[in-house]
């Protein structure tokens with residue numbers, strides 16, 4: 001089991017990660033979710049032993065991994081956020097190099113390359129230069145390069161940014177297979193809520209260098225169990241109306257998009273009748289009206305007052 | 311280490327253009343600025359004496375005995391004008407028994423012209439002296455005698471080795487080859503920064519590969535590809551273009567190897583000051599061309615006397631390498647004689663490498 005205790009990192013006095021406590025049990029699939037700049041990559045770099053924390057501890061099966069980085073390095077594979085590949089070489093040559101630095105040789109190396117290529121669906125393009133690949137193919141190769149030595153823990157840093165849905169699904173499917181069939185422990189970083197929701201047993205939500213919530217999806221959603229989320233569509237909107245909606249008792253948050261209002265309010269508040277009343281007063285027509293089950297996206301909104309994509 | 315070496319080589323195998331261009335470049339630069347091998351240079355001659363036509367005819371005939379130069383008679387005014395405007399590098403003003411060189415640029419070819427003209431005038435003076443004593447026409451006799459003299463004076467250095475005449479073309483060959491080597495090895499050292507920024511370096515850090523093996527992989531590749539460039543250029547000049555590069559090719563290659571090691575270390579030192587490969591590309595090519603200028607390798611040895619410049623030149627391997635090579639090629643000296651230069655280059659290399667790698671390591675934390 002991998003564990004971090006009060007892990008912190010400052011760059012030139014600026015605190016980027018603060019008192020982060022996180023654990024990864026064997027065979028788990030854990031998500032690290034947060035908007036850009038939350039400190040996810042910095043956290044990953046510390047966990048994978050690439051940078052040293054300013055303070056705090058990292059242990060691997062109880063052994064201090066800051067002093068003995070080999071403890072983590074020998075069992076983990078890291079998929080970096082950037083495309084760490086030789087663009088001038090073919091996929092095969094890239095994997096040959098990244099496999100050989102893990103001391104794989106001869107038949108063993110060839111087999112590992114073949115499996116990794118098939119796993120990410122690049123077997124038929126293995127002779128082509130990486131430079132000629134689409135963004136999604138490069139991302140897939142970036143993952144393959146971390147799998148050659150069959151790591152027990154796979155750490156992925158935003159492996160799906162900026163790619164086509166097809167490649168994205170392929171990657172999500174591949175990660176799920178690794179976790180469920182091979183028992184690989186997964187630490188998956190993303191700012192896409194849906195991916196983490198689909199893929200992970202447990203997740204940590206990070207913002208401004210701190211973990212603001214952690215738990216299983218159900219546990220996190222329970223944060224919102226005392227709230228209702230209502231989506232309202234109207235034929236027109238004005239400031240005064242929105243202001244008055246805000247003053248309705250029990251309303252926590254309002255998000256306005258064009259002619260839509262998303263309202264999060266305490267359960268059981270007589271929101272609906274008051275809303276109807278207000279629309280009549282402002283001569284606004286209610287077109288549509290819907291209560292929604294809250295998502296993790298709403299949990300984040302609830303905790304930070306911002307959406308993940310902000 | 312050999313995996314890193316392989317990856318670097320595989321990249322260059324895919325795109326060999328840069329390396330090939332640099333090899334061709336060193337050959338072309340030498341041929342171009344060194345005055346070429348067989349290309350005939352036209353040198354204008356003129357006289358302003360009363361019997362100008364007679365003098366021009368006489369010396370014109372005597373001078374035009376060399377394959378590399380054609381001496382052409384022009385009007386004095388035109389010759390002076392061309393020199394002033396820089397249209398021609400050198401003109402020879404002829405007198406009854408003497409000459410003056412008019413020089414516009416101090417091109418290496420000028421000293422070759424001077425050597426030739428001087429030789430012709432000296433020989434003529436000797437013939438004249440014999441004639442005045444013996445009387446009669448002894449020219450033919452002397453010329454055939456000179457072609458096959460009963461005694462041959464062989465000039466010898468202290469170590470009884472034959473002295474070869476100093477030759478600016480050979481010096482320039484090494485100067486340009488080393489200039490281009492410095493670019494080549496620098497670009498290869500910069501691959502460390504390039505792979506760092508790309509994240510490939512981090513992948514290696516996480517692998518069982520040792521850090522010393524990572525550095526040595528990159529640096530050894532830079533060394534090998536640069537030695538390849540130097541050796542190819544040397545072989546082309548020695549065996550194809552028949553340049554005089556001395557007989558001790560192995561010693562020259564040893565000197566080149568020490569030079570390459572020293573310069574790779576300096577490139578590593580510069581790498582320690584940059585964050586991105588682009589910064590290296592901005593700094594390195596603006597520093598490198600200054601080194602040969604300060605080291606005076608485009609000029610006759612001993613031209614630079616400023617102690618500050620001499621001191622700066624000594625900090626770089628180039629000056630030591632050129633000194634050693636010149637003494638091996640022109641004076642046939644052996645390993646012991648150039649040992650100090652070799653040690654200097656190795657010392658520069660070790661110090662710069664130590665500081666450079668330390669800086670690079672400190673950057674990454």
Ligand SMILES: Nc1ncnc2c1ncn2[C@@H]1O[C@H](COP(=O)(O)OP(=O)(O)O)[C@@H](O)[C@H]1O
Nearest residue numbers: 011012016034035036037038039040041042043
């Ligand atoms: N090497 C560094 N030096 C200074 N600041 C850094 C460095 N690396 C990251 N940061 C800063 O730390 C914060 C978190 O960055 P990062 O961990 O990359 O976030 P995320 O991966 O969640 O987008 C950002 O504000 C970023 O600018």
Ligand SMILES: [Mg+2]
Nearest residue numbers: 040041081158
């Ligand atoms: Mg990141």
